[in-house]
Amino acid sequence: xxxxxxxxxxxxxxxxxxxxxxxxxxxxxxxEEMAKKGWLLRKIFMGTLxxxxxIEPTTLDFSISPYEVETFFTRxxxxxxxxxxxxxxxxxxxxxxxxxxxxxxxKSENTNAVPMHTDEEEEFKLLERIAKRYLxxxxxxxxxxxxxxxxxxxxxxxxxxxxxxxxxQPLAVLLPFICSLSLIQIVDLRKxxxxxxxxxxxxxxxxxxxxxxxxxxxxxxxxxxVFLILAVYTLYSIFILKNSRVLTMSLPxxxxxxxxxxxxxxxxxxxxxxxxxxxxxxxxxxxxxxVGAPLGMLNFKLLTSSQExxxxxxxxxxxxxxxxxxxxxxxxxxxxxxxxxxxxxxEYTAHFGxxxxxTEYSNALNESxxxxxxxxxxxxxxxxxxxxxxxxxxxxxLEGVYHPDLKFSGLTEHDxxxxxxxxxxxxxxxxxxxxxxxxITETNQLWNVDEAYYLSxxxxxxxxxxxxEVFYIEGLDFSDPDVVKQAKVQLQLNx
Amino acid sequence: MNFLTYIERRHTLNLNxxxxxxxxxxxxxxxxxxxxxxxxxxxxxxxxxxxxRHGYEIMQYVEWLTDGRVTIGPGTLYSLLSRFEENKYIxxxxxxxxxxxxxxxxxxxxxxxxxxxxxxxLLNDARKDGENDEFQNxx
Numbered sequence: 001x002x003x004x005x006x007x008x009x010x011x012x013x014x015x016x017x018x019x020x021x022x023x024x025x026x027x028x029x030x031x032e033e034m035a036k037k038g039w040l041l042r043k044i045f046m047g048t049l050x051x052x053x054x055i056e057p058t059t060l061d062f063s064i065s066p067y068e069v070e071t072f073f074t075r076x077x078x079x080x081x082x083x084x085x086x087x088x089x090x091x092x093x094x095x096x097x098x099x100x101x102x103x104x105x106x107k108s109e110n111t112n113a114v115p116m117h118t119d120e121e122e123e124f125k126l127l128e129r130i131a132k133r134y135l136x137x138x139x140x141x142x143x144x145x146x147x148x149x150x151x152x153x154x155x156x157x158x159x160x161x162x163x164x165x166x167x168x169q170p171l172a173v174l175l176p177f178i179c180s181l182s183l184i185q186i187v188d189l190r191k192x193x194x195x196x197x198x199x200x201x202x203x204x205x206x207x208x209x210x211x212x213x214x215x216x217x218x219x220x221x222x223x224x225x226v227f228l229i230l231a232v233y234t235l236y237s238i239f240i241l242k243n244s245r246v247l248t249m250s251l252p253x254x255x256x257x258x259x260x261x262x263x264x265x266x267x268x269x270x271x272x273x274x275x276x277x278x279x280x281x282x283x284x285x286x287x288x289x290x291v292g293a294p295l296g297m298l299n300f301k302l303l304t305s306s307q308e309x310x311x312x313x314x315x316x317x318x319x320x321x322x323x324x325x326x327x328x329x330x331x332x333x334x335x336x337x338x339x340x341x342x343x344x345x346x347e348y349t350a351h352f353g354x355x356x357x358x359t360e361y362s363n364a365l366n367e368s369x370x371x372x373x374x375x376x377x378x379x380x381x382x383x384x385x386x387x388x389x390x391x392x393x394x395x396x397x398l399e400g401v402y403h404p405d406l407k408f409s410g411l412t413e414h415d416x417x418x419x420x421x422x423x424x425x426x427x428x429x430x431x432x433x434x435x436x437x438x439x440i441t442e443t444n445q446l447w448n449v450d451e452a453y454y455l456s457x458x459x460x461x462x463x464x465x466x467x468x469e470v471f472y473i474e475g476l477d478f479s480d481p482d483v484v485k486q487a488k489v490q491l492q493l494n495x
Numbered sequence: 496m497n498f499l500t501y502i503e504r505r506h507t508l509n510l511n512x513x514x515x516x517x518x519x520x521x522x523x524x525x526x527x528x529x530x531x532x533x534x535x536x537x538x539x540x541x542x543x544x545x546x547x548r549h550g551y552e553i554m555q556y557v558e559w560l561t562d563g564r565v566t567i568g569p570g571t572l573y574s575l576l577s578r579f580e581e582n583k584y585i586x587x588x589x590x591x592x593x594x595x596x597x598x599x600x601x602x603x604x605x606x607x608x609x610x611x612x613x614x615x616x617l618l619n620d621a622r623k624d625g626e627n628d629e630f631q632n633x634x
Binding site: 123 | 578
């Protein structure tokens, strides 16, 4: 609303609408109405964001004409398009903008101009070609979005990382909408082709879609909103948080754009057969991979070195020098993040030779989210224990002999023999319940915080929650009161 | 459509088209070439391109030829021109001031002549329709 108000003051207007090959006549009428109210269309972004300029209220005729400029493998030269536009202007139509394969023209009411399309059968043939192309891309896109939604939304509810990640949360909101939009578009386009094929065969006029428009408009709005959030987050993450991970993550996108550009500039305009173009496309991918991989590594190294400008002393993290007697030149990477659920978080791993200490700090939006995060850390710890000892457990129950490494898991030889005699096996829940209960134990009295747990039997992993703050620390013997005392000082926790 | 069926059809329709002419044209289009009559704008565009012309000239020529009865909009014209060029009904012969100049091909000629023949047949049938007595006395 604020955006719209500001825009109106600045003599332009922003509107979320929807333009596609199956509804453009209704948009023509809408644009005519807008011109009568004194708003002339200037630009359309992604078929949904309409930008108008203030004019004197006037009666204009709009014509939106489908014109296929390019398919995946063919591209008409710029001259083709220029000639089409020049001729359209010669016969009296003024060009406004294009949105994908639709070209938008207007003329004043009194100008006599040949209509852009004079034959509905030909118009439909073109629309059918374009619609089939859109459908083909939707058939590829739809299963991919389903897979992506499944993975993203699943991780949002279960894992630690997505709670802190500023990218995944807005995406998780957007993906179900994109998914439903893709499905609706498939249904609408198929219906559009079928109905109009019958219309043409029976000499009737073309019919266009007028339902479901609000879904497209809402999606358009959401898409731009999420896109804006992601763009702001990316910039903030790179420039303010100095987060190398974001830059590394954006590398595949940059590589994708470069591959697309290379293909578009050099291969698509060639007047060669489909086989040649497909071969060239694969070759471009190969070259991009070969060139991109070393570049990516170099980029990663440069970015990692740039991280040293963040001083870990300014953060609540554990540093090696505070816990060992002699002064060492400790190395470490500190990464910071922001997200809706965890507005402030950072991770730091201090290492020197084989020694390391890791700190993960999260300041959640509220206490219940912090409690939720603690639950996820515990779940993660259980999964880690299972991953770490499943082979030894399996072997032990198979051979009936206690594996010596299991003494670090919390399962004693005595307990193993008891369970073995009770005919338990590696999948018996009692076995894992016992390991979990021995490894993940409360340790409140030492830490004096709201929640405190050891996450390993060796007591070298600790999870703490103090109000909205959650700490995960790893790498020291936290059963030692002196270590805990020093850690509390560094983590700025109450004595 | 495989080439054998295509050759068979070619003989049925008595078209003088060689396989080379349409070997690059996609299968669906090949089927359309053989079975469907031309639409009005298709017919007039092919008719105009018996002489070298660019897009705007085609529009003006058709309007002149039909005394304004038939007009072809730029949207219709340019989508047809590109489809015709892709399907080898027409070819670009030169470029003048950034305008592509086209001319009908051998395949385009055959398609157009077949359409003219079809239209002549329709017209003859309409004329013949007046001679009802002949039908009554045929036995």
